[in-house]
Amino acid sequence: MSDNPMQLLSGPAAGDDERLATLHAALVERASTDSAVDATYRVVDSPVGSLLLAATENGVLRVAFEIEDHDRVLESLAASVGSRILRGGHRLDPLARELDDYFAGRRHGFDVPLDLRLARGFRLAVLRHLSEIPYGSTESYAEVAVASGSPKAVRAVGSACATNPLPIVVPCHRVVRSDGSLGGYLGGLPTKQRLLALERAA
Template identity: 80%
Template sequence: MSDDLIELLTTSTTSTTSTTSTTSPTDEGERLAALRAALVDRATKEASVDVTYRVVDSPVGALLLAATDAGVVRVAFDVEDHDRVLESLGTRIGSRILRGGNRLDPLARELDDYFAARRRAFDVPVDLRLARGFRLSVLSHLTQIPYGATESYAQVASASGSPSAVRAVGSACATNPLPIVVPCHRVVRSDGSLGGYLGGLTAKEHLLGLERGQR
């Protein structure tokens, strides 16, 4: 006799050759999905999870949304490599990271509205623990730039209290843990050209166009 029995034990999801079986191969998958959903709910309730996350589609590509119990802690573009972003959250915040839960539902809805031009600002709680010092001052100022407006890196440097720190403003924007929500896309060069963007220039163009009513 061959090892078919052992094969059945190890690959039971696909071994539905039994005529008595009434279960489809997807049932184990569905059951597992339900168990995983219950796990993230319980873990969130008893606060034994550091970060929960979900991935949403958007006109600027798939966005990773991550939150702690204090608020949204990270928004990441596809080009940032979501796996690497999660690894980094594991190191910097804590590795008890689970996908799912409902913590990020409000942000997902607000993003939908934002991309449909029905919303101009985000009012979900944010957790800015990934930004420190001058970068944090820059991010605080960015939330003051109105929807549809732009400022130059130099203007942001002055407004953040260090007029000479133009390059530091650039790196604060490049390391913004909450792009879109904290609108670093509204910072452009003094000559009006786009400058850089952590989500790529196409994404920056899209966001600025959207806010000018061009999308």
């Protein structure tokens, strides 16, 4: 221990912050590998604003727009998958890279494993079909209902899109109304317009 009281009061040395950050990253990585956490998350910047990404050991669980309120999203995840949610680690690095490529027009689909536990029943069937809609194309809510096995469930398709836990990755932005108008979107209509324009321009 130092005999200099001023040194004791001055807090950690400059190098300590870096060592603590390295230690934290190592602990997050170890916890993720050992399944000691329920999920990890990070926030990334994108052309459509900040995106919260969350994943379990099974795959990507959640992509959330800033408009959804990231704190509320994390609270919801804690209630649904467990409260041991840790920020950091490398689990989400592949998705972050794929999103960068997508927004740069270099990627037309996502290869990361997904954890779809937040969707069930017909909503899950809808999400599975959404990934089959080709890049740069759209389908109507009615067409998605038919493809998902319930032709009359048009409103339910809208609900499934509105509660899609993995927007962009599971492309609900490619679903529009039968008259060609956009309909709603979890990230807001300007975001939906931007995503569709990005894909049309590729």
